[in-house]
Amino acid sequence: MEPVKLVYPVEGGDLIEAGEASSKMKLTLKKLGLPPDVIRRASICMYEGEINMVIHADGGRAEVDVGMEEITIRMIDQGPGIPDVNKAMEEGYSTAGDMARDLGFGAGMGLPNMKRYSDEMEIETAVGSGTTVTIKIKI
């Protein structure tokens, strides 16, 4: 059976509205009757990804494939890229600016949380041209 494909644009520069894509996705997953734990993990990952795209990449888009066995979320942006992926994966490391920190973001837990709540995570990034973070959650 073909996976259900969902696409959500993520607006840049709007930290207050961040989280819209994840809450929309969550409602869709609830309508499909997925297990609550799967929905929660997918939603947390998506939210972290959204925040990352807003803070670092002036937005982007999220593509979600909901299959029978797993959910795949691709967070795609055309931002500055991540120069040192290993460093970015360290808990507490963040390059977020003051504005984001003032709002309580930039704790350096975004990517680590996505890793923790997903079953697989892959980062493709090129400095200057953008980043795609792909995560998979088994159902």
Next chain:
Amino acid sequence: MEHSVSIEYARCRGCTTCMKSCPTQAIRVRRGKAAILQERCVDCGECIRSCPHKAIKAVSDSLCRLKDFKYTVALPDPALYGQFQHLDGTARVLEGLLRLGFDAVFETAKASELLSDQARKHPRDTASSARPVISSACPAVLRLIRMRFPQLLDHITATITPVELAAILARQKAVQDTGFPPEDIGVFAIVPCSAQVTAAHTPDDLQQPVLDGAFSIRELYVKLLTPMQQIETPLPLSTAGRGGVRWAFCGGEASARAPGERFLAVDGMDSVIRILGAIEDDRVPDVDFVELCACTQGCVGGCLTVEDPFVSTMRLRHLMREMPDSRSDFDAEVSDPSIIQADKELEFAPVFLLDKDRTVAMEKMAAIHELERKLPGLLCGSCGAPSCHAFAEDVVLGRAECSDCIFQVRARMREMTGDGDEYLPTPFRKRRKEEPAEHT
């Protein structure tokens, strides 16, 4: 489940305003009139507030019901006290109710205060199994959580609502005072909103209703004015202090709990839905207690009140200055503490689920997305659904026909006539290059 929110068809013009304001997308327009998808309605009253033709009402019980009982008790919600200008104390309102024909009064605020006292003294007994604890006081929020946030059901306190406790205690007292059997005693709540009317008849947390009915604040307000004015010195009937009366506005319940607890108090359906989503994903750390009110400012904002909710809150705060902190002691006043426990588990109501079988649900979702792509995305409401997505869902679930979309029909006309975008209503035709931009 019966709902108190109902549509007066003679007044309804099918204008789609309520349909777009409904936080659970429970309204459609059918045959020129609004229609409620009963299983999705939480009785929050948003549609009642938004209807420009005053065609939606909350049906409460008729006062004639008082005649069915040998002895009647009124349970006024504390929001009632905020409705009156220049009120010198709650006693005048309570005596006014006696003069209206009730044989006794039992303040809902008294029951609220007892619940607060119990929560402060025995936080473990009233807590839910999961953190943060979510209040069970607003019946519209309870229904919303049952439908849309089932993962949070075990966060909700297992205690009954203040008005339910008031009903149980009032009936016990009336039986003692009169010697009548319990069924001869009519216990009626005076409530600020449609959700409380529904909950009086079909509670979410009790097997059997403990109330005999509910009257609206709005109806009693007018009837109370004259008798209240005629009272010279009111009898000392007030039994609740600040701790109970403040439950009438948002934050009141939370602030009457144990000091040191970190609480969130959220009002308005949109904000409630947003915060529940955040709690579900653990995005609200460090919070112990969550009070959620469907109405702006809490119960004072209920659709069956008279006064502006902000004005009511101001008046209540003023009245509270003359009151003691609390007049209630749960351990001394409630002989059987187990009566505050709900006897029915809150169940998930899967009204948004597309299908029980996930394969079928996914097929339906794919079909919904495919259809939605062909729709104009105008949210015009002409199809009778609140959004193009809701319409696509209705079509796939068999609640609507594809041809109910005016744009779909007109697009088919174009196939026949072949004329540019002339098939669209004028406001939606694309501007031609030579035409200047219009300003209206």
